[in-house]
Amino acid sequence: RRFPDFSYITQNGRLTDFLDCVIISHFHLDHCGALPYFSEMVGYDGPIYMTHPTKAICPILLEDYRKITVDKKGETNFFTSQMIKDCMKKVVAVHLHQTVQVDEELEIKAYYAGHVLGAAMFQIKVGCESVVYTGDYNMTPDRHLGAAWIDKCRPDLLISESTYATTIRDSKRCRERDFLKKVHETVERGGKVLIPVFALGRAQELCILLETFWERMNLKAPIYFSTGLTEKANHYYKLFITWTNQKIRKTFVQRNMFEFKHIKAFDRAFADNPGPMVVFATPGMLHAGQSLQIFRKWAGNEKNMVIMPGYCVQGTVGHKILSGQRKLEMEGRQILEVKMQVEYMSFSAHADAKGIMQLIRQAEPRNVLLVHGEAKKMEFLKQKIEQEFHVSCFMPANGETTTILTNPCIPVDISLGLLKRETAIGPLPDAKKPKLMHGTLLMKDNSFRLVSPEQALKELGLAEHQLRFTCRVHIQDPRKEHETVLRVYNHLKGILKDYSVQHLPDGSITVESILIQATAHSEDQGTKVLLVSWTYQDEELGSYLTSLLKKGLPQST
Amino acid sequence: YRDLHTFELQAPTRLIEWARGNRVCVAGYGQSDGNEILQLIPPPTLLTEETQGLCPERDFKVECGGFSERPVYSLKYVPDTSLLVTSGPPDSSLQVWQVSAEDSDVIKSVSTVTTENGTGQSWAKIAIISARASWVLHGSRLNRVQITEVESRKNVYTAASRGSEELSGLAFLDCNTLLLCCATGRLCLADIRQPQSLMDAMSVPSAPCSEQWCMGTRHGAQGLEPVARLSSRGLLTLTDLRKISEFLALAKARVPSPGSGAEFLCVSWAPALKGYLAISGFDGTVHVYDTQSWDNSGREAEPIFVHKGHAFGGAGGSGDPPLVTVHTWHLQKPRTLLSAASDGSLHVWDWVQPCGKC
Numbered sequence: 003r004r005f006p007d008f009s010y011i012t013q014n015g016r017l018t019d020f021l022d023c024v025i026i027s028h029f030h031l032d033h034c035g036a037l038p039y040f041s042e043m044v045g046y047d048g049p050i051y052m053t054h055p056t057k058a059i060c061p062i063l064l065e066d067y068r069k070i071t072v073d074k075k076g077e078t079n080f081f082t083s084q085m086i087k088d089c090m091k092k093v094v095a096v097h098l099h100q101t102v103q104v105d106e107e108l109e110i111k112a113y114y115a116g117h118v119l120g121a122a123m124f125q126i127k128v129g130c131e132s133v134v135y136t137g138d139y140n141m142t143p144d145r146h147l148g149a150a151w152i153d154k155c156r157p158d159l160l161i162s163e164s165t166y167a168t169t170i171r172d173s174k175r176c177r178e179r180d181f182l183k184k185v186h187e188t189v190e191r192g193g194k195v196l197i198p199v200f201a202l203g204r205a206q207e208l209c210i211l212l213e214t215f216w217e218r219m220n221l222k223a224p225i226y227f228s229t230g231l232t233e234k235a236n237h238y239y240k241l242f243i244t245w246t247n248q249k250i251r252k253t254f255v256q257r258n259m260f261e262f263k264h265i266k267a268f269d270r271a272f273a274d275n276p277g278p279m280v281v282f283a284t285p286g287m288l289h290a291g292q293s294l295q296i297f298r299k300w301a302g303n304e305k306n307m308v309i310m311p312g313y314c315v316q317g318t319v320g321h322k323i324l325s326g327q328r329k330l331e332m333e334g335r336q337i338l339e340v341k342m343q344v345e346y347m348s349f350s351a352h353a354d355a356k357g358i359m360q361l362i363r364q365a366e367p368r369n370v371l372l373v374h375g376e377a378k379k380m381e382f383l384k385q386k387i388e389q390e391f392h393v394s395c396f397m398p399a400n401g402e403t404t405t406i407l408t409n410p411c412i413p414v415d416i417s418l419g420l421l422k423r424e425t426a427i428g429p430l431p432d433a434k435k436p437k438l439m440h441g442t443l444l445m446k447d448n449s450f451r452l453v454s455p456e457q458a459l460k461e462l463g464l465a466e467h468q469l470r471f472t473c474r475v476h477i478q479d480p481r482k483e484h485e486t487v488l489r490v491y492n493h494l495k496g497i498l499k500d501y502s503v504q505h506l507p508d509g510s511i512t513v514e515s516i517l518i519q520a521t522a523h524s525e526d527q528g529t530k531v532l533l534v535s536w537t538y539q540d541e542e543l544g545s546y547l548t549s550l551l552k553k554g555l556p557q558s559t
Numbered sequence: 560y561r562d563l564h565t566f567e568l569q570a571p572t573r574l575i576e577w578a579r580g581n582r583v584c585v586a587g588y589g590q591s592d593g594n595e596i597l598q599l600i601p602p603p604t605l606l607t608e609e610t611q612g613l614c615p616e617r618d619f620k621v622e623c624g625g626f627s628e629r630p631v632y633s634l635k636y637v638p639d640t641s642l643l644v645t646s647g648p649p650d651s652s653l654q655v656w657q658v659s660a661e662d663s664d665v666i667k668s669v670s671t672v673t674t675e676n677g678t679g680q681s682w683a684k685i686a687i688i689s690a691r692a693s694w695v696l697h698g699s700r701l702n703r704v705q706i707t708e709v710e711s712r713k714n715v716y717t718a719a720s721r722g723s724e725e726l727s728g729l730a731f732l733d734c735n736t737l738l739l740c741c742a743t744g745r746l747c748l749a750d751i752r753q754p755q756s757l758m759d760a761m762s763v764p765s766a767p768c769s770e771q772w773c774m775g776t777r778h779g780a781q782g783l784e785p786v787a788r789l790s791s792r793g794l795l796t797l798t799d800l801r802k803i804s805e806f807l808a809l810a811k812a813r814v815p816s817p818g819s820g821a822e823f824l825c826v827s828w829a830p831a832l833k834g835y836l837a838i839s840g841f842d843g844t845v846h847v848y849d850t851q852s853w854d855n856s857g858r859e860a861e862p863i864f865v866h867k868g869h870a871f872g873g874a875g876g877s878g879d880p881p882l883v884t885v886h887t888w889h890l891q892k893p894r895t896l897l898s899a900a901s902d903g904s905l906h907v908w909d910w911v912q913p914c915g916k917c
Contacts, residue, residue, distance in 0.1 A: 168664075170599065170619040170905075173565040177617065348617075355621070356569050382624040382664045389593065389626065 004080075005036040008044055010401075018047040023104045026052040027137025028121035029059040031067055038064060041092060042085035049104060053112055054095045055120025055242040061090050063200070070289050070318075098122065116140035116150045117351050119238065119245055125155055130411045132157040134365060138374070139163065141357030144174065145210045148247040150353070152365045158408040160367035163374035165352040167383050174349075181208075181347050182215050184307065188343070189223045189278040193305035196342075198293035198320065200286040204311050204349050209265055212280065216264040223278040226268035228292055268292075273299050286312060287320035294319060298338060306342035312350060355383060362391055369406050371396040414443065414450040417457060469538035475551045480528045484509055487520045489555050490532065494518075497550070501543075516544055518551075561894070562909040564604070565868060566619060570595065571903040573823060573884040578636050578643075581606055581890075582622060585899065586631035586645065596625040596634065596645065596666055598658060605889070605907060619905075625656055625666030635685045637709045639692035642669065644709060646683040650674075651699035653683060655709055672697075672707050681725055688731035700725055701741055706751065716751045727773045727824075732800070742821070744772035744788060748800070770794070771821030775836060777828035787850075789826035789838050792816065795860070797850060808853035810860040814841040823884045823901075831893035835863070839883040843870030845898045847910065864910040869900035 012020040017040075024046065026034045037060070040046050052060070064086045071077050081089075096102050102110050107129070112122035116139055123136045134157040139150040188195050199205035205227075212225055268281055273296050283293035288308075297319065300306045314320035322330060328340045353361065362370060370387055372380060372395065384395040398404045416439075424439040442458035444451045459466050479486045491505045494513060504512045511518040516536040523529040532551055536544030572585035583601055587594035599619045632647040637655075643666075644653045653672040674683070674697075681699040688694070694715065698704035702720035707713065724741040732738050737749040770790040777784045785797040785807050793814035797807040822840070829835035834851040846862040853860060869881045881902035889895035895909045 166618075168621040170566050170568065170621065172602070172617040173567065176564050356567075359569075380664065382621065385626065385665060386595070386624070 005039045008040065017044065021046065021048055022108050023049040023051055023110070025110065025124050025126075025135075026050065026056060026060070027115070027124065027135070028053075028118050029056050029063055030118065030138065031063060033137065034060050034064065035067060038081035038085045038089040041089045042081055047092075050089075050093045051096055051102065051104075051110060052093060053120045053122045053245075054097070055238065055245055056122075057090065057093050057095045058238060058241070059120060061086050066285060070285075073290075113152045114148065114150060114245075116143065116147050119147065119242060123150060123152060125152075125157060130413075131408050133159045133161065134367065135161045136163055136361070138165070139353055139357075139361070140351035141353045141360050142174075142351075143247050144207060144349075144351060146206050146246055147351075150361065152361065154364065154366050156366045156368070158367070159369045159371060159406055160362060160365055161371045161373060162358055162361065163352065164358065164372040164380065164383070165374055166354045167358060167372065167380060169354050171354055177347070177349065178211055181309070182211070184309065184345055185212070185280060186215075186219070186221075188305070188307040189221070189280065191305055192278050193303070193307060193342075194278060194300050195280040195306070196293065196296055196300060196308045197280065197282050197311060198286050198288050198297075198308070199282050199284060199311060205282055207349060208311065209262060209282065213262045213264050221264075223280065224272075225262075225265045225280045226272060226282065227262075227265050228268050228281075228283040270295075287314040287318035288323070289318035289320065298332070301338055301340045301342050304341040304343070307345060308342055309345045309347050311347050355386070358383075359387070359390065362387065362393075366391075367393060368408070369394045369396065371398070371404060371406075373398075412450060414452050416441070416452040417454065419457065420452060420454045423454060470535060471538070471541070471544060472533060472535045473544070473548045475532040475534060475548060476523070477530045477532055477551070477555060478528060479530045479555070483520045483522055483530065486530045486532075487511060490518065490520065490551070493555050494547075494550075513547060514540065514543060516540055516547060518547075560908055561911050562604075562907075563868065564602075564617065564907045566905040566907075568597075568899070568903045568905050571884060571901050572899050572905070573632060574634050575885050575887045575897050575899055575905075576634050576636065577887070577890055583619075583897065584634055584636070584643070585905070586627065586634055588630040588632055588647065590630070594627045594629070594631055596627055596631060596643075596656070598622045598624070598666065601907075605892075605895070621664075623658060623664040623666050625668065627654065627668075629654070632682050633685050635687045635695065637693055637695060638687055638689045640710060642693075642709055644672070644685060644695055644697075646685055646697065648682050651681060651683040651697075651703065653685070653695065653697055653707070670712065672709070672712055674698075674703060674705070684726050684729050686729045686731055688734060690734050691731070696729055696731060696737060698726055698729060698739075701739065701747065704729065704737070704739060704749075716754060718749050719755050721747060727771065727821075730774075730776045732776070738774075738776065738786065738800070740772065740774040740788065742771045742773075744770075744790065746774070746786065746788075746798070771824065773821070773824045773826060775826035775828055777830065784828060787826050787828065787836055789824055791821040791824060793841065794857070795826070795836075795838070795848075795850075797853070806855055808850060809855050809857040810848075810850070810853045811857055812838060812846060812848070812862070813859055823882060825883075825885050827886065827888060829888050829893065830890055831888075837886055837888065837896060839886045839898060843867065843881045843883055843900060845869075845883055845886045845896065847896075863913065866896070866898060866906070866908055866910070868906050868908065869898065869902070869904055 008017065011017060026037060065083060068080060068083065068086065072080050096112050098112050098114055100111065104110060109127045111125045113125065115121040115123045115137055121137060123134060123139055125132055125134045134155065141149050143149045185195050197208065216225065281296060283296055285291050285293055288294050288297055297308060310320050310324055314324060319330060323340055323344045324346055330338045330340060332338050370393055380397055384397060387395040396404045420441050441452045442455050444453060444458055477486065487509055491511050494511065495503045498513060501513055506512060516534065519533045521531050523531050534544065534548050534551065568585060570587035570589055573588050574586055576584040578584055578598065581601060583599045585599065586596040600622050601619055602617045604617060627645060630647045631645045634643060634645045636643045641658050643656050643658060645656065646653050651674050654668060655670045655672060657667045657669045683697040683699045686696040693708050693710045694706055695709050696706050700723050702723045704718035705714055706716040708715050724743055724745065726739060727742040728740040730738045735751050737751065739747040739749065770792045772788050772790050775787040785799050788796045793812040795810045795812060799807045824840040826836060826838045835847060835849055837845055837847045839845040845866040847864040848860055849863050869883050881900040881904065883898055883900045886896055886898040892909065895907065897907050899905045
């Protein structure tokens with residue numbers, strides 16, 4: 003199976019209706035290789051989003067991929083050059099941190115991901131629920147790219163790649179040192195070094211590295227960069243200078259970081275020149291073109307070296323020699339004996355466990371989902387994430403569905419009157435502490451409003467009901483009513499020091515808004531009946547008063 | 560150097576233990592809880608005999624990990640079991656863990672071996688011997704030394720008490736003989752078949768200021784090898800346990816003074832190079848010495864090699880310079896060592912024998 007099975011997305015095949023949009027994170031083939039197939043052969047006709055550099059560079063890689071597959075391997079049922087062009091015409095390029103409205107509900111935003119030129123992490127948002135997908139990213143800056151960065155956007159879900167999650171990487175300094183050592187040794191003994199590269203990406207990194215080393219060591223051996231490659235690369239990096247790292251941007255003002263003093267354009271004829279040299283040539287897997295041509299010329303000499311800077315697809319010469327093959331069958335049944343040294347160098351930039359934790363710390367997601375990993379068991383990392391951030395961490399296998407519960411926020415408008423009233427009560431609230439307010443939630447059509455109860459009643463055309471409770475407490479007191487009232491008043495005044503207790507001229511007592519009156523019992527002159535009356539709102543105080551009075555009055559007073 | 564690889568752990572470690580299958584174990588010792596125990600698979604470069612400069616796989620892989628609530632100061636794999644034990648402050652109990660790499664990559668906490676707590680905060684030093692399955696020798700002080708059979712958690716042996724000094728290390732010399740090293744430098748021998756006897760071995764040369772000592776032992780092809788002791792002032796003594804009354808050799812290492820204390824003092828014999836030992840814990844360096852030329856004089860010895868990588872690595876500038884917390888020798892590659900420092904760095908280095916020697 004060459005391309006993904008897109009019937010996984012929807013069974014009825016109407017992808018354009020089902021999908022709102024397609025997002026491509028960066029130009030690596032494992033992320034965009036099926037795009038022309040998807041849009042021109044499967045028939046997706048909706049929007050496609052990617053960053054500007056990705057849009058510029060994708061077609062180059064796709065065309066290269068097409069050439070190997072169709073021209074070299076003779077495969078059919080593959081997309082054509084025209085299809086690549088038609089596909090790219092449908093692409094909408096986006097800027098970093100630009101909110102793109104896909105439709106009335108869906109918005110997307112790209113964040114810098116490091117990794118390769120133009121790589122982005124995407125935030126996908128509907129209302130107040132959002133998902134962030136990282137694509138491939140890197141949390142440590144390198145010579146030509148910065149580190150990934152995201153703001154505290156608190157997505158409901160962060161989907162992160164975990165390629166190097168269980169790896170503790172050898173430091174870049176050691177890697178580079180060993181690479182330079184190998185190149186230097188070969189050149190010192192008069193050998194030639196071939197470095198097959200893709201047009202863009204690690205090539206620039208390695209060029210900067212070699213240029214700096216050549217300058218420092220005052221080396222004279224020539225370094226060449228394939229024709230066509232230099233212009234294109236320079237062109238793209240100049241175009242997208244804002245996508246490179248801080249240091250490059252700073253030095254770019256003084257001189258173009260990608261115009262090298264020691265690195266010159268290559269000419270086919272140079273491959274036959276005697277003496278040491280270093281050549282960067284495309285394509286990266288030695289599967290065709292110039293790099294393969296040079297390889298054939300130099301393979302027979304053990305003084306020479308080829309350094310493969312990245313992953314090679316099965317079937318390519320690059321893959322074969324990395325697997326240890328030293329006799330290769332070329333066109334016309336010719337056998338090529340490989341005596342030159344074969345080395346492998348991996349400079350690919352992915353986040354390790356520490357980097358993943360850093361990204362989670364930056365974004366503050368509520369849930370984390372790990373993908374693109376190689377370890378079957380990542381229970382330890384899952385626990386680490388769950389313990390440190392108190393979020394759920396998922397690691398679904400291919401084909402598995404994960405359900406994530408979200409707590410969507412529902413925005414509610416509060417009426418100005420209610421707001422004013424609630425803030426008038428009590429001292430000014432601490433800006434950081436939540437304040438409890440009371441109101442009535444009105445849900446009408448699709449709007450939510452919070453208003454005062456009076457306002458709600460008015461709008462609904464309802465009359466407010468008053469609830470009043472009355473309780474009778476019997477007290478043994480032979481004296482006259484007004485004396486009993488005085489006793490009750492003094493008693494309550496003494497106990498309820500924080501409340502407003504008043505003795506009114508008409509002979510009743512009020513405690514806040516609760517009314518107490520005394521009457522004589524109809525049959526028993528020695529008993530007085532206290533009527534305690536309160537509204538529903540004063541229920542608590544009313545009950546308290548009642549039980550207090552039921553205990554009786556103290557003997558004095 | 561013949562080779563040098565630098566790695567950065569998420570948290571610094573003060574132990575590097577080899578496990579079955581060439582695995583390496585490290586663990587965090589920070590103040591707060593949430594310390595990780597990590598069992599790592601070293602990159603293939605470390606496992607093969609030849610050193611390959613450029614190799615596709617140059618990284619350590621975390622094979623499994625566990626979470627410890629207390630700082631991990633010491634760790635040992637229990638022979639013939641899938642268990643490991645750790646120890647750390649605030650007391651001298653041992654934590655027992657299960658490593659089961661088949662169905663899960665989590666190292667699970669299984670049980671605790673509690674011990675009577677003496678006065679003061681100290682943590683248990685641990686030793687094992689491959690010939691005794693499930694046995695762990697442990698103790699924090701001279702009067703608290705015992706052997707526990709970890710699977711059953713049964714006590715197998717308790718040493719007689721000969722003082723309550725703090726221990727800096729202990730070791731099995733063979734299946735029946737134990738060697739205990741106190742922080743004062745005093746060495747004691749014990750035969751587990753005779754629990755009541757604890758024989759005093761050597762003391763150390765007296766010094767004007769009190770110093771702390773640690774020891775390094777090695778099981779050579781010919782049986783007992785001399786015991787090395789290192790002091791916080793840089794003094795090194797070699798003792799043949801068959802002739803306890805005298806020093807085999809006495810030398811002084813060139814170390815900065817005043818020292819950084821004895822927290823991370825470490826001395827170890829090379830498994831594959833006769834007479835070579837390494838010391839660390841004074842600063843950001845590891846020294847390698849050839850003791851074959853040493854005598855009794857206590858003169859300053861010249862190291863064969865000094866690894867300075869930890870002092871130069873990392874962010875630099877802010878905070879204290881990194882201190883090497885531990886080092887260990889590769890079990891097969893004769894000149895390869897692993898060292899870790901307080902800034903979280905982990906180095907693997909292979910040094911070249913200087914000219915004139917072989």
